[in-house]
Amino acid sequence: MTVRVGITGAAGRMGRTLVEAVAAAEGLQLAAALERPDSSLVGADAGELAGQGKNGIAVAGDLADVVGDIDVLIDFSVPDATLANVALCAEHGVAVVIGTTGFTPKQQARIDAAASRVGVCKASNFSTGVNLCFKLLDMAARVLGDDVDVEIVEAHHRHKIDAPSGTALSMGGVVANALGRDLAEVAVYGREGQTGARDRDTIGFATVRAGDIVGDHTVLFAAEGERIEITHKASSRMSFARGAVRAARWLAGRDAGLYDMQDVLGFKEMAGEERQ
Ligand SMILES: NC(=O)C1=CN([C@@H]2O[C@H](COP(=O)(O)OP(=O)(O)OC[C@H]3O[C@@H](n4cnc5c(N)ncnc54)[C@H](OP(=O)(O)O)[C@@H]3O)[C@@H](O)[C@H]2O)C=CC1
Numbered sequence: 156m157t158v159r160v161g162i163t164g165a166a167g168r169m170g171r172t173l174v175e176a177v178a179a180a181e182g183l184q185l186a187a188a189l190e191r192p193d194s195s196l197v198g199a200d201a202g203e204l205a206g207q208g209k210n211g212i213a214v215a216g217d218l219a220d221v222v223g224d225i226d227v228l229i230d231f232s233v234p235d236a237t238l239a240n241v242a243l244c245a246e247h248g249v250a251v252v253i254g255t256t257g258f259t260p261k262q263q264a265r266i267d268a269a270a271s272r273v274g275v276c277k278a279s280n281f282s283t284g285v286n287l288c289f290k291l292l293d294m295a296a297r298v299l300g301d302d303v304d305v306e307i308v309e310a311h312h313r314h315k316i317d318a319p320s321g322t323a324l325s326m327g328g329v330v331a332n333a334l335g336r337d338l339a340e341v342a343v344y345g346r347e348g349q350t351g352a353r354d355r356d357t358i359g360f361a362t363v364r365a366g367d368i369v370g371d372h373t374v375l376f377a378a379e380g381e382r383i384e385i386t387h388k389a390s391s392r393m394s395f396a397r398g399a400v401r402a403a404r405w406l407a408g409r410d411a412g413l414y415d416m417q418d419v420l421g422f423k424e425m426a427g428e429e430r431q
């Protein structure tokens with residue numbers, strides 16, 4: 156079966172990379188590409204926008220016009236646009252891969268509601284490397300326990316609009332969960348002035364925005380006399396796009412529910428087998 160894919164924000168950094176990744180993927184076919192309704196790019200050829208040469212898919216401005224042509228929507232845009240798109244897809248039985256970051260808890264609840272009607276695969280990071288890091292972080296936190304200070308440092312390009320990155324927050328969530336802490340209670344977002352000594356229970360976040368950095372994340376586990384650092388560095392957006400394409404193939408035809416890249420990679424099944 157060929158999975159018919161739609162891509163929102165098709166002229167964006169991730170959108171263009173996704174158009175290229177879908178073209179290279181087996182079993183997937185680009186069936187729709189979207190931009191804002193008022194964008195001057197509506198009507199342009201999506202392949203040309205992605206620097207791939209014409210692919211015959213004209214950029215649409217309204218998802219309602221093309222939702223019947225697709226099986227899965229891949230959405231890397233902004234929270235408000237993603238929420239509107241997910242709601243429409245849920246009405247039409249179209250599955251959604253969500254890469255957008257920066258949702259509030261209230262916005263996340265709307266995604267959860269849509270996922271009771273269709274399959275939704277949402278991940279703050281679709282690269283295999285970062286998802287492997289989540290497993291390594293879980294293991295490191297469980298072994299090191301409360302004997303270390305945990306700090307998370309992330310760096311991204313100057314155009315990124317949310318901070319800390321979705322990936323940094325997910326990493327914090329994994330570590331907090333492994334240590335039996337609630338991230339909302341222990342997170343410290345930046346420090347300035349007379350901060351006092353560090354509280355061991357906190358998880359610190361530091362953000363760098365500069366130039367064209369694709370995405371760097373480091374989690375430090377610092378004890379007296381030694382320090383472990385788990386680092387991931389993305390050098391190409393294709394690492395995210397390939398993961399999202401893999402997720403789209405995996406999600407097509409699946410039951411309604413909220414999934415993530417750990418499901419797609421089979422990591423949750425592996426963890427279940429380890430426990431048995
Ligand atoms: N999960 C993951 O693996 C990854 C997630 N991301 C996330 O993906 C998102 C997009 O990142 P990136 O591609 O760098 O961002 P860009 O700004 O390059 O692209 C966003 C696209 O969405 C479009 N858009 C913005 N607002 C609307 C709207 N209201 N309606 C329709 N379209 C809209 C933009 O159009 P316009 O230019 O006209 O505003 C643009 O084409 C971010 O949240 C980022 O954090 C990024 C990389 C990996």
Ligand SMILES: O=C(O)C1=N[C@H](C(=O)O)C[C@H](O)C1
Pocket residue numbers: 256279280311315319320321322323369370371
């Ligand atoms: O905006 C980006 O570029 C990225 N966003 C994601 C995030 O917020 O974690 C993933 C990746 O790091 C790139």
